[in-house]
Amino acid sequence: MKKRIINRLPGQGAAAVLGLLPFLLLLLAYAWGSQVRLEANPEDKLLPALSSLAAAVERVALEPNRRTGELQLWADTAASLQRLGIGLAVASLLALVTGLATGMVPYVRAALAPFVRVLSMVPPMAILPILFIVFGLGELSKVVLVVLGIAPCMMRDLQQRVMELPSEQLVKAQTLGAHSGQILWRVVMPQTLPRLIDSLRLNLGPAFLFLIAAEAIAAESGLGYRIFLVRRYLAMDTILPYVVWITLLAFLMDMALRGVSRWAFPWFHQGKERA
Amino acid sequence: MAALLEVKQVWKEYGSSIVLEKLNLSVKEGEFCTIVGTSGCGKTTFLRMLLGEEGPTRGSLLLDGKPMPAEPGPDRGIVFQRYSVFPHMSVLDNVTFGLEVTRSPLLGRLFGGARRKARDEAAAMLAQVGLSQALERYPSELSGGMQQRLAIAQALIKKPRILLLDEPFGALDPGIRADMHALVLRLWKESGLTIFMITHDLKEGFKLGTRLLVFDKPRLDAQAPNRYGATITYDLAIDRQEPALLEEIQGAVTETSRFNDQQ
Numbered sequence: 001m002k003k004r005i006i007n008r009l010p011g012q013g014a015a016a017v018l019g020l021l022p023f024l025l026l027l028l029a030y031a032w033g034s035q036v037r038l039e040a041n042p043e044d045k046l047l048p049a050l051s052s053l054a055a056a057v058e059r060v061a062l063e064p065n066r067r068t069g070e071l072q073l074w075a076d077t078a079a080s081l082q083r084l085g086i087g088l089a090v091a092s093l094l095a096l097v098t099g100l101a102t103g104m105v106p107y108v109r110a111a112l113a114p115f116v117r118v119l120s121m122v123p124p125m126a127i128l129p130i131l132f133i134v135f136g137l138g139e140l141s142k143v144v145l146v147v148l149g150i151a152p153c154m155m156r157d158l159q160q161r162v163m164e165l166p167s168e169q170l171v172k173a174q175t176l177g178a179h180s181g182q183i184l185w186r187v188v189m190p191q192t193l194p195r196l197i198d199s200l201r202l203n204l205g206p207a208f209l210f211l212i213a214a215e216a217i218a219a220e221s222g223l224g225y226r227i228f229l230v231r232r233y234l235a236m237d238t239i240l241p242y243v244v245w246i247t248l249l250a251f252l253m254d255m256a257l258r259g260v261s262r263w264a265f266p267w268f269h270q271g272k273e274r275a
Numbered sequence: 276m277a278a279l280l281e282v283k284q285v286w287k288e289y290g291s292s293i294v295l296e297k298l299n300l301s302v303k304e305g306e307f308c309t310i311v312g313t314s315g316c317g318k319t320t321f322l323r324m325l326l327g328e329e330g331p332t333r334g335s336l337l338l339d340g341k342p343m344p345a346e347p348g349p350d351r352g353i354v355f356q357r358y359s360v361f362p363h364m365s366v367l368d369n370v371t372f373g374l375e376v377t378r379s380p381l382l383g384r385l386f387g388g389a390r391r392k393a394r395d396e397a398a399a400m401l402a403q404v405g406l407s408q409a410l411e412r413y414p415s416e417l418s419g420g421m422q423q424r425l426a427i428a429q430a431l432i433k434k435p436r437i438l439l440l441d442e443p444f445g446a447l448d449p450g451i452r453a454d455m456h457a458l459v460l461r462l463w464k465e466s467g468l469t470i471f472m473i474t475h476d477l478k479e480g481f482k483l484g485t486r487l488l489v490f491d492k493p494r495l496d497a498q499a500p501n502r503y504g505a506t507i508t509y510d511l512a513i514d515r516q517e518p519a520l521l522e523e524i525q526g527a528v529t530e531t532s533r534f535n536d537q538q
Binding site: 166168169171172173174175176177178179181182185186187190191265266267268270 | 348349353357375384413429435
């Protein structure tokens with residue numbers, strides 16, 4: 001019997017193969033394009049051969065930089081991840097505190113929610129010059145950009161998540177004799193934490209965006225700094241591996257956060273084993 | 276004996292629409308009042324007033340001769356149709372929570388011997404509702420009936436004077452529902468609680484309660500459906516239950532239901 005296409009489900013193996021297919025196709029298309037261009041002009045820098053990409057990776061990852069003596073890729077990664085990590089941690093903390101306060105307490109919501117809503121509309125890139133002027137060109141301005149870039153949206157998201165908790169639960173807690181602090185501590189916050197992780201996962205992409213933008217403009221190390229530095233020499237053999245590396249880092253961070261959430265909050269994932 | 280709950284000439288209005296009007300009621304300790312009526316006849320509004328979530332627009336609502344507190348408190352327990360239990364706590368923690376919040380005023384969390392004692396009490400309560408086998412499970416792993424048993428245990432651990440049940444068995448299978456009826460009746464007889472239970476099912480109301488309250492709109496006006504509120508149209512002791520009466524109430528309630536449906 002023939003089913004409609006919306007009702008046909010791929011098996012597990014088929015799904016895995018299908019999932020890998022676009023990656024393979026992209027790789028093949030690149031290898032082919034690179035070969036065609038290099039045949040026409042061996043000096044072409046736009047699409048380096050896979051072998052020269054591998055050589056470049058070896059150079060930046062395994063050989064000490066001639067000027068600084070550092071392993072360049074790892075030094076850049078460490079610098080970027082430190083900025084990103086601090087930024088994400090501060091933004092999460094701000095989002096949690098503000099989200100809980102505005103989500104739970106009507107007076108705080110009345111006072112802060114409109115402000116946060118407007119704040120989230122400020123284009124972070126537009127205030128980057130201000131950050132450089134105020135905080136200097138050092139680490140602080142980059143971290144602040146990441147925080148200002150993602151925290152307001154996370155605050156709004158968390159407020160929404162807190163307000164979405166069924167009011168029945170809050171009433172129930174009150175009929176059990178809990179006061180506001182106990183409701184915050186035992187009922188609302190534990191249920192907000194997995195939602196905070198969700199929010200953080202969704203904001204990893206924007207966080208990397210703001211990090212790389214800040215590094216591109218003023219920095220002495222970092223993944224974004226490197227990409228924009230070697231752009232001057234059309235060094236695609238460095239840029240492409242860096243882009244893949246950044247993507248991989250973001251992907252791994254997303255996976256790790258998902259893993260943490262499943263391990264720490266099993267009740268949150270029961271009955272919705274998707275995504 | 277003085278009445279536990281006294282409702283005198285209570286009106287509840289939202290803007291120009293009148294939900295409840297001329298509500299008068301006096302309930303003694305230990306009564307089991309079942310409340311029936313169609314949707315939109317103020318049953319839930321009345322329950323929210325008993326909880327303290329809403330106040331009357333006019334009239335007075337007295338608990339033990341004093342005005343009803345303006346927010347929910349531990350003397351009035353509640354079981355909703357859904358979302359009554361905390362999804363992030365195990366079955367045992369859900370019940371222990373009620374003890375922890377009073378015994379640990381700052382954190383709402385007990386440690387060591389005090390914690391063991393509270394957990395033992397909670398486990399004993401859970402045994403009464405038949406959940407001894409599920410202490411460490413999360414609510415999402417329980418069936419609908421088990422979740423409602425948990426919600427009842429959770430409410431009863433606080434020894435409330437009044438237990439409010441808001442269509443607690445509406446989403447359960449018929450067989451399970453009969454089990455739950457037996458459970459509620461047993462707990463009610465053992466504890467001497469005063470129970471208010473909202474139900475859609477008139478038969479359930481007759482079966483469980485000692486007193487049946489029918490919320491209905493005595494006047495239906497197609498031109499101004501919200502001009503007249505609902506009130507208690509029947510207030511009867513259930514021992515004088517007669518099939519003819521049941522039919523009469525069912526007829527009146529269905530008429531309002533059809534009227535609402537056409538608005």
